[in-house]
Amino acid sequence: MSEPRFALGQRVRIAARDVAVHHRVPAYAQGHVGTVERICGLYGQPETYIHGDGQPFTRLYRISLAQTDLWPDYSGSSRDRLDIEIFEHWLEASS
Amino acid sequence: MKQPSKPHDVGGLAGGPIDPGEHDIAYWEWQIDAMIRLALKKGLISDFAEMRDGIERLAPEDYERLNYYERWATSLAHTLLGKGVVSREALDAKVAEIRARQSAEASQ
Numbered sequence: 093m094s095e096p097r098f099a100l101g102q103r104v105r106i107a108a109r110d111v112a113v114h115h116r117v118p119a120y121a122q123g124h125v126g127t128v129e130r131i132c133g134l135y136g137q138p139e140t141y142i143h144g145d146g147q148p149f150t151r152l153y154r155i156s157l158a159q160t161d162l163w164p165d166y167s168g169s170s171r172d173r174l175d176i177e178i179f180e181h182w183l184e185a186s187s
Numbered sequence: 188m189k190q191p192s193k194p195h196d197v198g199g200l201a202g203g204p205i206d207p208g209e210h211d212i213a214y215w216e217w218q219i220d221a222m223i224r225l226a227l228k229k230g231l232i233s234d235f236a237e238m239r240d241g242i243e244r245l246a247p248e249d250y251e252r253l254n255y256y257e258r259w260a261t262s263l264a265h266t267l268l269g270k271g272v273v274s275r276e277a278l279d280a281k282v283a284e285i286r287a288r289q290s291a292e293a294s295q
Contacts (some may be wrong), residue, residue, distance in 0.1 A: 110192040114240035119191040120199035138236030162188075163199065 096151055097180055102128045104155060105186040106178055114138045117182050121174075124161060125186045129175055130154035137179045151180040190224050193243050194250040216256040225265055231272050 098104055108123035115138055134149035159172040166172075208232070217233060226232045241262030250261045277282055 108189050114236050114243050117188045120197040121198045122189045136234070136241070138234070141234040141236040142240045144233070 095132050096152060096153075098128050098131075098183060098185070100128050100131065103186045104128060104153075104183045105109075106155065107182045109182075111139065113142050115182075117178060118176075120162060121155075121157065121176055121178075124157055126155040126157040128153050129156040132177060135179075137181075152168060152177050153180065153183065155183070193249040194245070195243050213256075219256045219260045219263065223259060226263065226267070231270065232263075232266055237266060241265050 105125045111169050130153040135152050137150040155178050157174045160166045160170050242258045
């Protein structure tokens with residue numbers, strides 16, 4: 093299996109797309125930049141599960157986002173994070 | 188925030204108060220749950236993602252109108268019809284039979 097495209101701590105942007113089939117990337121997270129908190133491993137991802145057997149498995153990452161970045165009127169601590177698991181093909185490197 | 192493209196994708200939207208109360212599960216709801224698990228076990232559906240996909244394809248007005256297990260039932264019906272596991276005629280006949288039975292029970 094290929095090596096992970098992204099490294100721990102790397103800044104990545106979650107793609108903003110309208111995909112017809114079921115996926116697991118909520119609109120609120122799309123387009124936002126976060127950091128790779130964990131490389132979770134390989135999993136069947138729903139966009140291909142629906143059309144077949146989920147193979148080949150796809151690498152999943154846990155992406156950490158700042159709550160103050162997600163929600164313009166966020167009133168909690170600027171250190172608060174939201175971690176969300178995103179498949180590799182939804183991520184792109186960000187500066 | 189990006190505009191959600193489907194009715195289920197409500198994270199971050201103003202949704203009003205949430206009722207955290209428990210509610211009784213009707214017998215037919217257990218039956219739908221059992222049918223989905225059986226369909227998975229028999230390989231008629233590939234994964235829960237396929238059921239979720241069917242739910243997300245509901246028209247927004249249907250998505251809002253239907254309760255949790257009604258959405259599952261609709262998704263399961265569409266999926267099994269699409270794969271030819273159940274025919275439209277067989278499903279329509281069964282629905283007619285149930286309606287007739289309920290109507291007879293109601294008039295007793």
